[in-house]
Amino acid sequence: xxxxxxxxxxxxxxxxxxxxxxxxxxxxxxxxxxxxxxxxxxxxxxxxxxxxxxxxxxxxxxxxxxxxxxxxxxxx
Numbered sequence: 001x002x003x004x005x006x007x008x009x010x011x012x013x014x015x016x017x018x019x020x021x022x023x024x025x026x027x028x029x030x031x032x033x034x035x036x037x038x039x040x041x042x043x044x045x046x047x048x049x050x051x052x053x054x055x056x057x058x059x060x061x062x063x064x065x066x067x068x069x070x071x072x073x074x075x076x
Contacts, residue, residue, distance in 0.1 A: 005042040007032040
């Protein structure tokens with residue numbers, strides 16, 4: 001059985017077994033277009049409210065978040 005993402009969105013007008021092609025009777029927190037990869041494949045909808053009230057950088061906004069890979073070499 002092949003399942004595809006419901007790229008035509010939400011359709012609540014019919015029973016689940018009679019859904020139009022590429023629709024779903026129940027969708028939450030999703031959108032058909034993945035912004036990061038710029039293609040139709042399903043992606044998470046951005047949040048509408050802040051998850052936390054704490055300001056990370058004090059009075060300064062966070063401009064860039066990145067990771068740093070390090071390697072530790074021990075002298076023997």
